[in-house]
Amino acid sequence: MVDLYPSRVSDKPDIIERKDPVVYSSLSDPGPLSAEQLQSFEENGYLFLEGFFNEEEVARMNKELNRVLAESQDSTSKRVIREPESQEVRSVFEVHKHDDFFQSLSEDPRLVDRLAQLLGSDVYIHQSRINLKSGFVGKEFYWHSDFETWHVEDGMPRMRAISCSITLTENTPYNGPLMLVPGSHKRFVSCVGETPEAHYESSLRKQEYGVPDRESLTELVEEGGIVAPTGPAGSVILFDCNIMHGSNSNISPSPRSNVFFVFNSVENKLVDPFSGQEPRPSYIAARDKQPAKV
Amino acid sequence: MVDLYPSRVSDKPDIIERKDPVVYSSLSDPGPLSAEQLQSFEENGYLFLEGFFNEEEVARMNKELNRVLAESQDSTSKRVIREPESQEVRSVFEVHKHDDFFQSLSEDPRLVDRLAQLLGSDVYIHQSRINLKSGFVGKEFYWHSDFETWHVEDGMPRMRAISCSITLTENTPYNGPLMLVPGSHKRFVSCVGETPEAHYESSLRKQEYGVPDRESLTELVEEGGIVAPTGPAGSVILFDCNIMHGSNSNISPSPRSNVFFVFNSVENKLVDPFSGQEPRPSYIAARDKQPAKV
Numbered sequence: 190m191v192d193l194y195p196s197r198v199s200d201k202p203d204i205i206e207r208k209d210p211v212v213y214s215s216l217s218d219p220g221p222l223s224a225e226q227l228q229s230f231e232e233n234g235y236l237f238l239e240g241f242f243n244e245e246e247v248a249r250m251n252k253e254l255n256r257v258l259a260e261s262q263d264s265t266s267k268r269v270i271r272e273p274e275s276q277e278v279r280s281v282f283e284v285h286k287h288d289d290f291f292q293s294l295s296e297d298p299r300l301v302d303r304l305a306q307l308l309g310s311d312v313y314i315h316q317s318r319i320n321l322k323s324g325f326v327g328k329e330f331y332w333h334s335d336f337e338t339w340h341v342e343d344g345m346p347r348m349r350a351i352s353c354s355i356t357l358t359e360n361t362p363y364n365g366p367l368m369l370v371p372g373s374h375k376r377f378v379s380c381v382g383e384t385p386e387a388h389y390e391s392s393l394r395k396q397e398y399g400v401p402d403r404e405s406l407t408e409l410v411e412e413g414g415i416v417a418p419t420g421p422a423g424s425v426i427l428f429d430c431n432i433m434h435g436s437n438s439n440i441s442p443s444p445r446s447n448v449f450f451v452f453n454s455v456e457n458k459l460v461d462p463f464s465g466q467e468p469r470p471s472y473i474a475a476r477d478k479q480p481a482k483v
Numbered sequence: 484m485v486d487l488y489p490s491r492v493s494d495k496p497d498i499i500e501r502k503d504p505v506v507y508s509s510l511s512d513p514g515p516l517s518a519e520q521l522q523s524f525e526e527n528g529y530l531f532l533e534g535f536f537n538e539e540e541v542a543r544m545n546k547e548l549n550r551v552l553a554e555s556q557d558s559t560s561k562r563v564i565r566e567p568e569s570q571e572v573r574s575v576f577e578v579h580k581h582d583d584f585f586q587s588l589s590e591d592p593r594l595v596d597r598l599a600q601l602l603g604s605d606v607y608i609h610q611s612r613i614n615l616k617s618g619f620v621g622k623e624f625y626w627h628s629d630f631e632t633w634h635v636e637d638g639m640p641r642m643r644a645i646s647c648s649i650t651l652t653e654n655t656p657y658n659g660p661l662m663l664v665p666g667s668h669k670r671f672v673s674c675v676g677e678t679p680e681a682h683y684e685s686s687l688r689k690q691e692y693g694v695p696d697r698e699s700l701t702e703l704v705e706e707g708g709i710v711a712p713t714g715p716a717g718s719v720i721l722f723d724c725n726i727m728h729g730s731n732s733n734i735s736p737s738p739r740s741n742v743f744f745v746f747n748s749v750e751n752k753l754v755d756p757f758s759g760q761e762p763r764p765s766y767i768a769a770r771d772k773q774p775a776k777v
Contacts, residue, residue, distance in 0.1 A: 365731065437623075442704050
């Protein structure tokens with residue numbers, strides 16, 4: 190298969206134009222998202238659905254998240270990721286498979302129908318995780334495009350996947366919220382360097398490869414600025430697989446937690462990684478492609 | 484001299500009430516700050532003077548800051564502080580003594596008169612520095628009260644000093660702006676542990692001692708919240724010596740730079756450090772007390 194988005198193959202960074210649509214359905218097709226919302230997603234690469242889930246639902250999700258984190262504290266599973274310094278559990282992967290509650294949440298038609306509308310096809314879960322960013326010691330997460338990694342390391346061929354972050358705590362400007370660069374999803378930053386084998390085990394804790402260069406980042410931010418959607422727990426942020434995003438540290442006392450699902454189009458199934466290396470394990474990038482729609 | 488604010492002497496943290504006034508002049512005394520501004524400072528512990536300096540003045544200050552940073556790049560002076568990881572110059576201390584431009588800025592009557600009004604006496608520069616927090620790699624600076632350090636390590640007896648930060652870049656929510664906890668200046672968090680000798684050389688780069696405990700921080704933030712004044716370059720933030728403050732990391736491409744003067748009352752001259760140890764060098768804490776007013 191031709192590599193439309195080569196990265197980590199040159200010693201010079203490069204920015205190329207996106208070769209795929211952003212919204213795969215027509216603005217006039219009926220669906221839960223309005224034409225205005227589709228247009229905004231097309232232009233900015235993200236959509237913020239403030240207060241999407243109600244308080245009762247949020248309370249339940251928080252309870253289930255805490256249960257899974259507690260169950261994982263002493264786990265040796267690779268699905269459990271810890272803070273580099275404090276060893277506290279930061280993420281648990283593949284919760285849509287290993288936990289009934291999060292499986293059923295990943296199949297919630299309010300989400301699935303919106304994602305299917307944006308991606309113009311049936312969808313399935315490419316990756317899921319729950320995240321807890323501690324107060325006081327939460328570290329920053331440097332700028333990256335998820336697609337760059339999913340393409341190079343997992344073999345996702347095209348830009349036809351969308352991340353869905355359900356916030357379970359209030360996002361404030363002070364607790365290290367997700368920052369996005371609007372419009373950056375329309376460009377692809379080809380990163381320098383090669384990927385070492387099995388580097389994912391450390392990269393989930395601290396990134397070193399697939400890091401965009403400063404010049405490209407500066408250019409993207411000059412064009413699109415930075416946004417960090419803030420709002421109550423239960424809000425949903427949908428963002429394109431290729432949008433540049435990251436987060437600063439969190440010294441505030443408020444932890445930040447969320448549920449994270451990546452929906453991929455069933456027409457965008459994974460192929461062999463474009464790095465030519467072994468694919469990452471399926472708890473990071475699902476390789477069986479059951480539609481999430483039930 | 485009796486130690487009104489003991490810290491680093493117990494193995495248990497404690498919060499005690501402030502034993503000093505915040506604003507030392509009467510609200511009805513004439514002066515450049517309005518009664519409303521004095522009242523706001525009294526209550527919140529800070530004052531944000533948006534766009535205090537005009538564009539031309541900001542351009543000149545930026546030019547002079549860059550000149551001093553460039554001159555300091557290869558310096559081995561202890562007044563020059565570097566980023567822990569990148570070795571880039573982050574701060575240069577005592578610029579009010581070693582540089583004509585910054586000396587004259589520290590004597591600007593628009594600043595000095597306001598500080599003298601708040602502190603109810605003549606004032607002098609206790610500490611000065613210029614700061615550059617790089618884009619992309621700027622690290623967080625954990626919560627602290629300056630007074631805690633100045634009291635324990637420098638022998639500042641009372642809370643009668645105010646920091647003045649002149650922003651030379653736009654403060655946005657994304658570039659690691661100064662965060663303050665309103666109202667926290669009225670409480671004193673006594674920290675645990677002892678201070679090792681000459682620890683200042685590393686603490687200017689990365690803090691380890693005089694760190695407030697999480698329970699106290701949570702209590703202060705629950706009471707007062709967090710603010711991070713944002714606004715154009717040339718704004719001035721005045722904040723009480725004892726207000727709890729810190730900043731998150733800065734992965735944005737925008738550097739954040741400022742000029743920083745600490746004004747102390749001439750009636751609050753330094754005594755022997757309350758730690759019983761040697762005082763820190765005078766480029767960090769001035770021990771000759773010439774009024775800044777000329």
